[in-house]
Amino acid sequence: MPDTLCSIYLTEYVQRVFFMVRSKKALELCMGILLIVGAFLLSREVVQVVSQNRKAAKTIVVDAGHGGDDPGMVTEELKEKDLNLAVAKKLKKYLEDAGYCVEMTRTEDKGLYQEGTRNQKVQDMQNRVAFIGEKTPLLTVSIHQNSYPDPSVKGPQVFYYADSVEGEKLADSIQDQMNERLQIESPRQAKGNTTYYLLKKSPGVLNIVECGFMTNPEEAAYLQQADYQEKVAEAIGEGIRGYLEQKE
Numbered sequence: 001m002p003d004t005l006c007s008i009y010l011t012e013y014v015q016r017v018f019f020m021v022r023s024k025k026a027l028e029l030c031m032g033i034l035l036i037v038g039a040f041l042l043s044r045e046v047v048q049v050v051s052q053n054r055k056a057a058k059t060i061v062v063d064a065g066h067g068g069d070d071p072g073m074v075t076e077e078l079k080e081k082d083l084n085l086a087v088a089k090k091l092k093k094y095l096e097d098a099g100y101c102v103e104m105t106r107t108e109d110k111g112l113y114q115e116g117t118r119n120q121k122v123q124d125m126q127n128r129v130a131f132i133g134e135k136t137p138l139l140t141v142s143i144h145q146n147s148y149p150d151p152s153v154k155g156p157q158v159f160y161y162a163d164s165v166e167g168e169k170l171a172d173s174i175q176d177q178m179n180e181r182l183q184i185e186s187p188r189q190a191k192g193n194t195t196y197y198l199l200k201k202s203p204g205v206l207n208i209v210e211c212g213f214m215t216n217p218e219e220a221a222y223l224q225q226a227d228y229q230e231k232v233a234e235a236i237g238e239g240i241r242g243y244l245e246q247k248e
């Protein structure tokens with residue numbers, strides 16, 4: 001074989017080897033990049049799942065009763081829906097400061113129904129129950145204000161579903177804190193109930209907290225004061241904390 005032909009073959013051979021080495025390196029580089037990207041995406045996914053679980057593990061739902069077209073109890077100067085929202089917002093802050101994650105069913109003067117729906121009240125209640133089901137919280141508290149024909153009747157009262165052992169424990173804990181911190185003269189006891197829609201239909205532990213009587217002039221005056229609302233929120237928050245700590 002002439003020298004020149006031999007050198008052409010040799011050059012081609014070297015080039016081919018060089019190309020193979022280069023493409024192998026490129027392949028290795030690609031694989032490396034893919035592995036790094038894959039590991040990054042996976043770790044992000046894991047972090048997301050862990051933080052979601054941690055969030056769900058410490059979530060409390062705070063439900064401000066009524067809202068929008070449904071004012072709840074109304075007196076000359078007060079609408080129940082406004083007092084409920086004011087206390088609920090303060091309770092949210094208190095619980096968040098204590099390290100819990102709070103989900104509110106509403107944060108403004110709005111019900112959980114679609115405008116123009118024939119039975120807004122039914123849709124509103126169904127949506128509240130669905131909201132609680134979605135959040136899978138540790139527990140739910142629904143904030144309300146009471147009323148009674150006899151204006152001398154007053155004092156906070158907590159309701160639980162009558163068959164719920166955990167509901168009763170939570171209610172006792174909140175009731176005790178409210179009686180003590182709000183210095184209630186004739187303290188009430190938490191009460192079981194089987195007819196309230198939210199108590200019957202909500203998944204998990206739920207209490208309805210009636211903060212006071214809007215029909216009692218003295219209590220109605222207190223209930224509209226921001227610092228009394230703060231005290232009410234603190235008492236409910238401490239009741240929740242006490243219940244959860246004893247459970248751990």
Ligand SMILES: [Zn+2]
Binds near residue numbers: 073080
């Ligand atoms: Zn109400």
